[in-house]
Amino acid sequence: MKIVKRDGTIVDYNSDKIRTAINKANNEVSRKEKASKEDIEEIIRYIEELNKKRILVEDIQDVIEEKLMEIGKYQLAKKYITYRYTRELVRKANTTDQSIKELIDGESDYWNNENSNKNATVVTTQRDYLAGITSTDITRRFLLPEDIVKAHDEGIIHFHDADYFAQNALHNCDLINLDDMLQNGTSINGVMIEKPHKFLTAMTIATQIITAVTSSQYGGATVTMTHLAPFVRDSYNIYLKKYKDRNLSEEECEKFAKEDLAKEIKDGVQTFQYQINSMTTTNGQSPFLSVCLYLGETKEYKEELAMIIEEMLKQRIVGMKNERGVYITPAFPKLLYVLEEDNIKKGRKYFYLTELAAKCTAKRMVPDYISEKKMLELKKNENGEGDCYPCMGCRSFLTPDRAISLGNIAKAKNYTEGKARYYGRFNQGVVTINLVDIALSSKGDMDKFWSIYEERLELCHKALQLRHERLAKATSDVAPILWQHGALARLEKGESIHELLHHGYSTISLGYAGLYECVKYMTGNSHTDGGEGKEFALKVMKQLNDKCKEWKEAEDIDYSVYGTPIESTTYKFAKCLKDRFGIVEGITDRDYITNSYHVPVFEDIDAFSKLKLESEFQKLSPGGAISYVETPNLQGNLEAILQIIHFIYDNIMYAELNTKSDYCQKCGFDGEILIDDNLEWYCPNCGNKDHNTLNVARRTCGYIGSNFWNKGRTQEIKERVLHLDNKDDE
Secondary structure (H helix, E strand, C coil): CEEECCCCCEEECCHHHHHHHHHHHHCCCCHHHCCCHHHHHHHHHHHHCCCCCEEEHHHHHHHHHHHHHHCCCHHHHHHHHHHHHHHHHHHHHHHHHHHHHHHHHCCCHHHHCCCCCCCCCCHHHHHHHHHHHHHHHHHHHHHCCHHHHHHHHCCCEEECCHHHCCCCCCCCCEECCHHHHHHHCEEECCEEECCCCCHHHHHHHHHHHHHHHHCCCCCCEEEEHHHCHHHHHHHHHHHHHHHHCCCCCHHHHHHHHHHHHHHHHHHHHHHHHHHHHHCCCCCCCCCCEEEEECHHHCCCCHHHHHHHHHHHHHHHHHCEECCCCCEECCCCCEEEEEECHHHHCCCCCCHHHHHHHHHHHHHHCCCEEEEHHHHHHHCECCCCCECCCCCECCCECCCCCCCHHHCCCCCCCCCCCCCCCCCCCEEEEEEEEEHHHHHHHHCCCHHHHHHHHHHHHHHHHHHHHHHHHHHCCCEHHHCHHHHCCCCCCCCCCCCECHHHHCCCCCEEEEEEECHHHHHHHHHCCCCCCCCHHHHHHHHHHHHHHHHHHHHHHHHCCEEEEEECCCCCHHHHHHHHHHHHHCCCCCCCCCCCCCCCCCCCCCCCCCHHHHHHHHHHHHCCCCCECCEEEECCCCCCCHHHHHHHHHHHHHHCCEEEEECCCEEECCCCCEECCEECCCCCEECCCCCCCCHHHEECCEEECCEEECCCCCHHHHHHHHCCCCCCCCHHHC
16 A cells, blocks of 8 residues: 655555554543554554555544544544644644755755756845745645645646745736836835936936836846837937037037947946846846847837847847856846847848847847737737737736726826737736646546546636735735836825736736647657647647636636746656656656647757747747747857748747857866766866856746756756757858
């Protein structure tokens, strides 16, 4: 007989543990109330005669309580119940205490690799983790029902960001309404910030706003450079006036003003880059920031915006210096470059920016590419118009605005009546369903699969409702920068944020993971087969969307399907699957499962076929998705990058290229740091394995990580196949 413990692990049955538990309760009662050895053996015999292959430890304890009361040992039963409850508290407390000890001592691979953008040895990160451990403990013991906690522990679902859930004020990710805050003023820490008059000042204020905002949430945030473009013109006019006041000729005035402006743009972008990468939020890391570069967002300031985009790309190509003074690839900000008619084809006015973007991708892995053409087809707002807008953080997309008719519910000062809104909106949080577990639980029976799928989706729904209800208790006072001073809204003091959680203003995400393994187990084929596997995969995705639509219509909450970036959870899910189902060849025999709808990293497929196939699944993941292609070093083959970029524009809404840009501080090697068979990173030039002297940047789950990864994610990175040959570079 096997015993299923509370954390989902399975151990062999041991009758001595029952004897020990009852005897400990025996010690607390009078002789008359004690259970005899015969009584104890009879209880053990009853349990064993149940002939269960597996039994929950809680069920065994329930049987013991019932049997003690049946033989009239009521006081003993009461003591046993007390003992059981006390052990439960001790077990949970010890888990928390042990987590804290492992974090502080630096002994835990989990904490050292939990987030590839956080260094767990740094005091600011440890402080965030310590708060997170406490929050998780409170969340598990008081805030979530047992079925949700149990499903989370067993890897059936994943309740994301439990380390922030204890605070009812924290949301996931957002698009910062920088335009409102810069043009109409804001307040940070009780200090009024008025409208800036120059580009350099505006960029400095923007970094302060970003740091304050990302310290008041736990997910990614995005700003657009379009909101900074008007200040470029303001600066130019200041310089122009300065030279006109000196009575210089018009030609000289314009020449000198443009020179001064070019220097200010360079200084402003450099300030922005340095500030974002050097500042630390309350989350113990640099602001988790994406920057949108979208010429189509403005007509009036397009020339000024082009200047900013050009400078941002140029500086990103150079990179940032590490502690040894060597230029490396920074993790943030993530750049989002929107492809459109004016920049996608040779001969177009802004094609030079796309060429620069391609060069930047080859060297620094950014920018990522959003196709305006495809997004306008897929994202239709309440008025039936297509909209193009950036993701929040690495991949989380707002659903098209369906609250246009409600008016200015966020009370923004830059509100335009009848126009769709995206900046100022946000995501409430994520719960992810493990599709692989459903497949394995069904044992390949299709009817059983769909039945279990329905049950698990409702479990996710319940967990998502808990996220929503927790956030619904917040008022604007909990984060004034967000709710009172323009980042997301301009509500009154003490005003509830409840309305902003409904009507499609914000989203809440039903995540999913392991589509490939799920399909492979149920059909024997990959979802790339163009036949039975793909057909089944599309049905699975359709069910996710149908459920979100059903919940949305019933509750006026914008549920949305989200291709989860399961960085550390991919390892957790893989371990849970092995514990529950053992090693199933091709399904659970790795230390990771596949992200969202992606083609598995080890499957041979060319870049264009991969993007074309995944475009069909990306449209079924409207709340968040990104596709990628793995490439060799393409710095000498920019034409190949431009071909992929053009293909993205015509075929898929959001995609990126994964290149390599590493550095060994010991020998000066500048190239690809490799992974050996023991999943250890090493320099191919000198053999260095010291993480402290290796600068490695890899894209994991949509964003760049630079602090190494857990065992599962490292194996996934090692097994990635190239989707593009580099024959022109040989």
